[in-house]
Amino acid sequence: MKKILIITIFIYAAGSAATEKFDQDMLKELGYDASTSDLLSEAAHFLPGDHPTNIIINKQNKGIRVITFDQAGSPCWTEPLLSQLGIDPSRFDHRDPACLKPGADSDVRIEQHVERSSLELQVAADALLNEVQYATGGKALIVNYDARRYQYQPRAGSGYYSETLTSEVGANIEQWIFRSGQSYSSFDNQRNFSRLYSYAQRSLPEWSSMLQIGEITSADPIFSGIALTGAQMTPENASQRGSLNQVILDVLVAQAGTVEVWQGGILLKTFSVDAGMNTLTGISAINQQDDFLIVSYDAAGGRQQQSIPYIQARPVVTLIETGTSLVAGRLRLTENQYPVMMGSTGVFHNNIMALSVGALASEDYQAAAWRAGIRLSEHMLATLSQTYSFAHKASRERNNKQGIYQQAGLNLPVTDRLSLSGSASYRSRDYVDTSSSGSSKKTAGDTGQIKAQYAAGVSYSHASLGTVTFSGSQSHAWNGSDATGYTLGWGRSLGRVNLNLGLQKNRLSSDLRYEDSHYAYLNFSVPLGNNKNLRGWVNNNNGQVSTGAGYDHTVNDKFAWSLSGEQRQHKEASLASSATWTNKYTQLSGGMSRSESTTSYNAGARGGAVWHSDGLTFTPRATGDTFGIISLNSDHPDVEIRTPGGVVWSDRSGHAVVSWTAWQKNTVQINQHRLPENVEVPGGIIDVTPYRGAVVPVVMPAFSVRRALLTFQEGEEPAPGSPVKNAEGSLVAFVNEDNSLFLDNLPEGPLFSQRSDGSRCAIELVTPWTSTPGTLYASLTARCVM
Template sequence: MKKIVFFSIFFCATTLAEQEIFDQEMLKELGYDASTSQLLSAGAHFLPGDHPTNIIINNQNKGIEIITFDSAGQPCWTESLLNHLGIDPRQFDNSVPACLKPIAESTIRINQQVERSLLELQISPDALLNTVQYVTGGEALMFNYDARRYQYQPRSAKSYYSQTLTSEIGANVEQWIFRSGQSYSSFDGQSNFTRLYSYAQRSLPGWASVLQLGEITSADPLFPGIMLTGAQITPEGESLTRGLNQVMLDVLVAQAGTVEVWQNNVLLKTFPADAGVNTLTGIPALNQQDAFLIISHDASGGRQQQTIPFIQARPVVSLMETGTALAAGRLRLAQDKFPLVTGSTGIFHNTTMALALGALASEDYQAGAWRASFRLTERLLATLSQTFSFARKPTSNSGTTQGAYQQAAVSLPVTQRLSLSASANFRSRGYVDTNSAWSSKSAASDTGQIKSQYASGFSYSHPTLGVITFSGSLSHSWKGESALGYTLGWGRAFGRVNVNTGFQKNRLSGDLRHQDSRYAYLNLSVPLGHNRNLRSWINKNNREMRFGAGYDQQVNDRLAWSLLSEKSQREAVSLATSATWTNTYTQLSGGFSRSENMTNYNAGARGGTVWHSEGLTFTPHSIGDTVGIISLNRDQSNVAIRTPGGVVWSDGSGHAVTSWTAWQKNTVQVDQHSLPKSVQIPGGIIDITPYRGSVVPVVMPAFNVRRALLTFQPSEQPAPGSPVKTASGTLVAFVNEDGTLFVDDLPEGALISQLPDGSQCSITLLTPWVNTPDALYASLPARCVL
């Protein structure tokens, strides 16, 4: 009890030292000598020099900064550091530029918590800067990859192989972003390589715009998705999907595995997928006409494919930004690579409506467009757009073909549980598309393009009924062909049993030919505790039914594996196993399956790597356009760090990389449980607000904490309650009542205390302190002698 009372006094000493004189009689009654009062009255201060210090401003953690303390233990501030922290430098005396101190009339209050390496600042609003200070600068090279390889070995034929790779290479140099995305696929010796994009980009905050050069995809809200080789400038908000024409798809997958998304015979992206309806995001669509081909591979070696029309991609309905967008270049990935120029601008914008106009021009093709978005109610959003095309006829030197393309979409999140969406588009007979792979001079009726398309979807969740999702589309072409497809999914938990079922149908018809594709599944899963799961399923693809059961286990954050068996009506029982291992450097996956007629093998790897000023660092996650380089300032590996881009682990050099979200606050936090017991990172948290394209180094210094419990022989034991100080007089600890001494961070130099008779003694370790990572403290014999 006495120690609790004393340490309560000690930890309050910093803030009370200037106002209080500690009661020496009370301390004497607690067993401490008179010098303790002087130590506490002097307060606790940092030692002179540079110290990594956690900064908290108005209860908000600002991360760790290297702070210089003067000979009196007071922090020295610089103008650049104050600007970075968002503090007005005018509140500080600048007579010594390298060591600014708050002016006398300043309302800034600084509380030093030495034992936590922390400075806590209370600052009034008028002393804070109103503008956000974005972190800029930095250089790095990067590489993202996602590779898969499949081997199929039939029982009575030779083996054949399938391989896919999507990759992205690039660099960040002083807020310039350089990226190139590639796609490679091969099947049984036939290969295909496509460069999806290759561009240079720079944000222009003064204009609230983004400049992009190279092989790009137009981000103009009126002419989106045109594949160009050229340049464009778009509003900064539009740059979130710049150059990629990104879309989202809801895809039904019967078993967990890998999903590939293709368009126009080009592999766009691969995804890990769970059984049921999966939402696939960030798909870099080539155009807005060609349907998506979805190929799924499961652990049992099964391969399924389905076709989803572009209109069934989830619509994003919102009040558009009404800035100005310009683009100029030459068509690419199209038969006719003609040059063109596009431009659009907003002419009206308020909280309920936005209206924009635009135009496109080239030698043989012109187009005009308008788009309006409306907030009809608090929740109901709608968009209307119309594009008019004027193209020279390919069979004559004079005359043009004219047409129109209309679009309409609505989005209605009725409640937090129910949301509805619908969209439709129509092409007239003479309409000529600008971004399709068909001839730029052929009308829709000549090429068989889509005449009309309709899509709808809804999602509903209820504690009793479960979760229901639906999406469907109907298309008609000018050649008389039609396509009908829909996906319906439902899931609910009954006690510990999770039930998911789904049905999908696609129908293609043309003239007298009819082809139906139906797919249904039912999944049951039972959690067994400790991240283990038992599941079974039934699925039917057209006329073939399959039954299966499996066991899954997530061993830890890094390792997961599964074992399953399946039987169909026509084949004997098959066995399959798969595993995924996420380590500091990459994510590896592999699987093996064997059935009556086929043996399958698959393996894959995904992740990223960054080459920066301090070396080469790998990560199991892909790297975005804004990069963070995290350093622990020592060779401390396998430390888990939570970042906006996911959990990363430090490598053997104490580094990790992550992706930032530009223009927003990003929080990075060390998982203290992943640190060795003898290592400490003060604070362990930092906030970063980066400029798009910056490479931000973050230092989170890790230190060995020399915790030690010193024990003494009775004849060489310091007096209980006596203070222990360094040779320079800094208080370290107090001797416990039982004559032992616990030191939270054992200094390197000599320690001074006193014997029961009041004489001074020097503490000598009989066994040197040795770093033992798995030990919280070291138990060391010592002696205190004159």
């Protein structure tokens, strides 16, 4: 009890003023000499000069800053630094502008932790600045990649293979973002390479806009999805939502594996998916006309594909932006690269309705459009839009074509359990799509495009009934063809058993022809504990029934594997295995399967790399347009760091890459439970609010501590309760009443204490210190000699 009390007094003393005294009689009753009062009154201070210091404000780590300390060892603050830290500078004494200090009546309290090179500030809520201070600056080069290979070897005949690669290269330089995205695919000797985009981008917050130059896709709120080479200035809040013509798709798959998203013959993105309904986000659409082709691969090498109309994709549901957008350039990914200009602006906006109008002009082609968002109730939002096209040839007036495209949508979250959505569109016969901007001069009637299209979605969840989702669409083309597709999914947990039922009717692509296909499945999974899972399934693909079972084991955050077998109708059983390994450098996956006719293999790798001021750092996660470099200030590898984009691990140099969401607070946290016993990270959590395009260095110091329990030889022990000081005379610890001494961090230099007769003695280690990573403390023997 006495030991706990004196430790409490010591901790309190670290934050006390140097002039503060302690009750000597109380300390004497506890067995400590009178000099202890002076030692406790002398709080540790930094030496005068500039020191890299970890700043912690209200228990939140703000990173490393270079702080100047005066001759008394007190920190000096400046107005810019306080503003960056979010503290009101008016709460400090301004008599010396180069060395601001809290006033006598200030509600800012500062504790110095010299041994951890940190300052801990307690700041009242009203002393914090309301204006957000965004982290800015930084330079780095980035690479993102996602590569897959599938190889099939029939027992009779030659084998064949397919490969896909999506990559992104670029740089961030002082909030300028440079990016180039590519996709590559091959099937045997047929290869296809596409450059998706290549641009420079900069946010202009003073204008609430974003500037983008290069090979871009228009992000105009009305004329979005047009591929061109040029420049655009669009509202920044649109890019903040990540809606630069990006869509969300709900995809139903029977078994876990990978999914490829294609549009217009171009590979857009690859995803890892689970069995059941999957939500695929961050898909940058090429245009708003072509359907999405979804190609899925399971662990056994099975391949399925489905077509999802663009109208069935889910946009972000919100009132439209009312800022001004300007776009100019030449068409790309089309037969003719005509120049085009377009723009839109908001003409009305309140809490109920937002209205925007826009116009587009190209060679022999013009278009005008309006779009409105109407909030019909607290939760129900409707969107309406019309686009008028006028395509003509100056020499032949009879070829002038005028058309209209109309679209309406409705989103209604009825309750927390039930939500509904629906949309409809119509093209007149003489309508020419804005994505072509008159390059082909062919109308919807000429090309047999979609005349009318309808889509609907329902989602309902209930504690007893489970979760039901439905999405479907129907299309009518001017050439007389119709197409209907829908996806129905149901899932529920019955005790420890998870059930999923799926039914799908969709348009599947085969030899450039569309044909209807029916697909149904029922699967179940049973958790076995310790991240082990047993699963089984029954599939019916156009009357072909197959059954199977599998075993999955997630060993830890880095490694998982599975083994499965399947019996298809009128065929021998097949076996398949797969594994995924996520490490601090990349994510690798692979698998193989064997059936009566074919042996297949698949392998993949995804991740990224960043070249920054401290060197090259690899990451298993894709790096976004705004990111940070975490440094542990020491070479501590494999430290687990929880980030907004997922778990990452520090490399051999103590670095890791984390992607941020721009303009929002992002929290990064060290998993203290996964740290070695002899490593400490003060605070272990930090919040960052970055400017878009910033490369934010974040230092979270990791210290290797030398905890030691010293026991003394009989006759050579210090007096119980006597203070232990270093060579500079600073208090380090107190001797326990049983003559032992526990040191939270054994100093490198000599230590001194005193014997029972009051004489000074030096502490010498009989057992030398040896570093044993992963141990909480070392048990050593020592003696205190005169």
